[in-house]
Every structure is written in structure tokens, then in C-alpha cells.
Amino acid sequence: MGFNSWYAVGSEVTEKFMKDNVAVLLKSGLANKGYRYVNVDEGWMKGRNESTGMFYEDLEMFPSGMKGFGEWVHNKGLLYGLYTSRGIAQCCTAAYVKRCVPSKRSGIYPEGSNGFEENDAQFFANAGADFLKEDSCGASEDHAVAYGDYARMRDALNRTGRSILFSLCGWHPWYAPVGLSLANSWRISGDGNDWRAHLDGINKMAAITRWTGPGGWNDPDFLMGPPGPKAVGGQNELQSKAQMSLWCIFPAPLFISMDLTQASSNLMEIWGNQEAIAINQDRAARAGKRLVGGNLTLGRTDKSPTSTSSTTNIWAKQLDDGAWAMVFINTGPVAVDIVCDVPTCIAKMGLANVGVTLHLRDIWVRADIGSVPADSGISVKNVSSNAGVVFLRVTPSFQEQELLQLV
Numbered sequence: 030m031g032f033n034s035w036y037a038v039g040s041e042v043t044e045k046f047m048k049d050n051v052a053v054l055l056k057s058g059l060a061n062k063g064y065r066y067v068n069v070d071e072g073w074m075k076g077r078n079e080s081t082g083m084f085y086e087d088l089e090m091f092p093s094g095m096k097g098f099g100e101w102v103h104n105k106g107l108l109y110g111l112y113t114s115r116g117i118a119q120c121c122t123a124a125y126v127k128r129c130v131p132s133k134r135s136g137i138y139p140e141g142s143n144g145f146e147e148n149d150a151q152f153f154a155n156a157g158a159d160f161l162k163e164d165s166c167g168a169s170e171d172h173a174v175a176y177g178d179y180a181r182m183r184d185a186l187n188r189t190g191r192s193i194l195f196s197l198c199g200w201h202p203w204y205a206p207v208g209l210s211l212a213n214s215w216r217i218s219g220d221g222n223d224w225r226a227h228l229d230g231i232n233k234m235a236a237i238t239r240w241t242g243p244g245g246w247n248d249p250d251f252l253m254g255p256p257g258p259k260a261v262g263g264q265n266e267l268q269s270k271a272q273m274s275l276w277c278i279f280p281a282p283l284f285i286s287m288d289l290t291q292a293s294s295n296l297m298e299i300w301g302n303q304e305a306i307a308i309n310q311d312r313a314a315r316a317g318k319r320l321v322g323g324n325l326t327l328g329r330t331d332k333s334p335t336s337t338s339s340t341t342n343i344w345a346k347q348l349d350d351g352a353w354a355m356v357f358i359n360t361g362p363v364a365v366d367i368v369c370d371v372p373t374c375i376a377k378m379g380l381a382n383v384g385v386t387l388h389l390r391d392i393w394v395r396a397d398i399g400s401v402p403a404d405s406g407i408s409v410k411n412v413s414s415n416a417g418v419v420f421l422r423v424t425p426s427f428q429e430q431e432l433l434q435l436v
């Protein structure tokens with residue numbers, strides 16, 4: 030859990046921007062709730078010195094240098110993340126390329142870590158990094174080559190002797206499950222610039238959530254809010270709430286990527302909801318499953334009755350204490366009721382015909398909303414359109430009378 034600069038400011042990330050955002054993490058209580066990694070994405074360096082092999086840091090953007098800024102982050106009691114790419118060249122926006130130093134290998138683009146893994150891992154360790162995101166720009170998409178690239182950085186990071194969480198940013202679901210042997214998390218989809226892109230990530234997650242757990246996580250990209258003036262992407266608050274609900278169920282890494290100095294109190298409550306965070310961080314770390322529905326669409330273009338796509342889904346994950354977290358989501362253009370019926374939904378949770386009562390707690394409303402016999406199903410009314418979501422904690426229990434009969 031933490032903060033990442035990318036969707037907020039793209040490559041125009043500065044030390045001041047990062048410090049302002051750390052101030053919000055600390056003051057709002059988000060840091061105490063677990064958002065502890067402070068991660069700088071693309072834009073902190075200007076390329077590589079061709080004679081020494083060392084990165085050129087961009088001291089105009091980060092006057093303290095990356096080691097100095099890392100010390101500042103650590104002094105705030107937080108963890109520090111840096112970024113590179115496994116390719117010959119780094120990713121590079123048009124604005125960024127103007128301040129970069131060209132090289133023979135990568136032309137106008139800043140050089141990536143390909144072939145420089147030992148050197149760069151040492152740099153990251155010396156800078157005090159606790160986290161490294163390694164992107165896939167300027168690199169081969171061949172699976173074996175990609176795995177080899179990431180294995181080289183994994184080994185180089187391990188050789189530094191510093192504990193550095195390694196987050197590979199490979200953009201494809203084929204990093205599951207092999208990602209577990211390469212890194213601590215692996216990006217399974219392209220950039221989640223907006224809600225439509227997040228639907229793609231959600232649909233990809235549906236096939237692979239089983240390959241996640243302590244030490245290695247599927248990563249469907251960052252949490253985001255509405256676009257700001259320098260933002261690279263954005264979505265509305267309803268979509269942010271739906272995203273947070275599903276990221277808790279998957280479960281997925283929670284990295285907020287928006288300018289927190291501009292975040293509404295609603296968004297701060299969504300990302301700071303401790304009942305939601307507890308579901309994300311649940312000790313059992315079981316995989317969330319899509320119980321009902323197919324691949325989510327926005328519902329305007331896909332009207333074919335034979336299609337396997339849907340505008341509603343029900344997702345669930347069993348928690349360490351035996352309760353279930355459930356997400357009912359509607360991506361379609363009109364509000365709808367969503368029903369977890371007995372044969373196609375309750376039965377998949379193993380709760381059909383066992384005589385249990387389900388106690389329902391609404392995570393977003395922060396209230397207990399009643400109890401139903403499991404054999405009646407769970408019906409959620411009027412879920413709003415375009416990313417409406419209901420997020421429940423569902424606790425099964427036997428009624429006292431039934432317990433007495435069992436003894």
C-alpha cells in the first residue's frame with residue numbers, strides 16, 4: 030500500500046510534489062492506515078552516463094538527489110520506491126524526452142536497465158529504495174526474454190543484500206503465475222488510465238486471481254481519482270469506489286496515484302475506509318472469485334444476447350474469520366437489482382442448504398443492514414449505473430436453536 034506519482038503528474042514529478050503528497054498521507058491518517066510506500070515513477074532521471082554507466086539524476090526535479098530524498102522519506106517513517114524499465118530505453122513522454130541526455134544505445138530516450146542490472150540495483154540500494162518498479166518499455170515482448178530480463182534484475186536486487194520489494198510492470202496476464210518466481214508483484218494489464226481501461230484489468234483478473242498470495246501479487250494497476258491539471262488519467266468518484274471495492278476483493282496492491290492535495294474528502298474516505306482495507310489485507314489472503322457474470326462492459330456497445338459479457342458481476346472472497354466479502358457491481362447505463370441466488374451464487378460459497386443465516390454489513394455505508402437466511406439468497410436493490418457498487422461483509426451463523434439441536 031502506498032502512493033505513486035504516475036497518474037497525478039506523469040513524468041513531470043518533482044521533489045516538491047512528492048513532499049506535498051507525503052504531507053497529506055501523514056496528516057490524513059492514510060499512512061497510519063497502511064499507505065506507507067512513497068514511490069516515484071518515471072521522470073526522476075535524465076539518462077545514463079555512457080562512460081561510467083551511472084544514471085544522471087535530474088537535480089532540477091529532485092534537488093536533494095534520489096538518495097537525499099529517500100532519506101527524507103525514511104525520516105518521515107515511510108518507505109521509498111524508485112522506477113526503471115527493463116528495456117534498452119526507458120518509457121518517455123514528449124515533455125520528458127526534452128530534458129533527457131541522448132545515448133548511442135537508446136537515441137533520444139533515456140537508457141533503460143537492460144544489461145545494467147547489477148549497476149542499477151546497486152544504485153537503488155544505495156539510494157535507500159525499499160521498492161522498485163521495473164517497467165517494460167523499450168523491451169522485447171517475447172515471454173522467455175521478458176522473464177529473463179526480470180530474473181536478471183531480481184538476482185541483482187537480491188545480491189545487494191537490501192530488502193527491496195520488486196514490482197514488475199509487464200502489462201500482461203501471462204506474468205501469472207510465473208511472476209511469483211520473478212518478483213513480488215506483476216502488472217497483469219495495460220495502463221489503467223480510465224474506467225474503461227480498468228474494466229479490462231478487472232476482466233483479466235477474473236481468470237488469474239487464484240495465483241496470488243503472500244510474497245507475490247497480481248497487480249491490475251493503481252487506484253485513481255478524477256483527472257487533475259497535470260494528470261495522465263482519471264475517473265469519477267463512483268468509479269474510484271468500485272475500483273477500491275474490487276481491489277480489496279482480488280486482493281491487489283493499493284497504490285493511490287493522484288495528487289492527494291486535490292483529493293476530495295469522499296475519495297479520502299474511500300481509500301481510508303478501514304473495513305475495506307482490512308478486507309484487502311486479510312490474513313488468509315484468499316483469492317477473490319467472480320461468482321456471477323462474465324466480462325464487464327459499459328453495456329452500450331455490447332447488446333448480443335449470446336455474448337459472454339455482462340454489465341453486472343458478483344465477486345466474493347472468504348476471509349480469515351470465515352466471513353465473506355462480496356462486491357455487487359453494475360457497469361451498465363441504468364440502475365439494476367443484482368441477486369446472489371442460491372443455485373448460481375450462494376451454492377458456490379458452500380452456503381446452500383446448510384441452514385445458516387447471513388448477517389450483512391455494508392462497508393461503504395458503514396452499517397449493519399440486516400440478516401437473511403442463506404437459502405433465500407442476497408438481493409441488492411437499485412445498484413446505480415456506470416460503476417455503481419455495493420460492498421458487503423457477510424457473516425454466516427447458525428441460529429441458537431439450530432445449534433442446540435446439533436449438540
Ligand code: GLA
Pocket residue numbers: 035070071120121122164166198219220
Ligand atoms: C508504462 C507503465 C505506467 C507508467 C508509464 C511511465 O506505461 O505501465 O505505469 O510507469 O509507463 O511512462
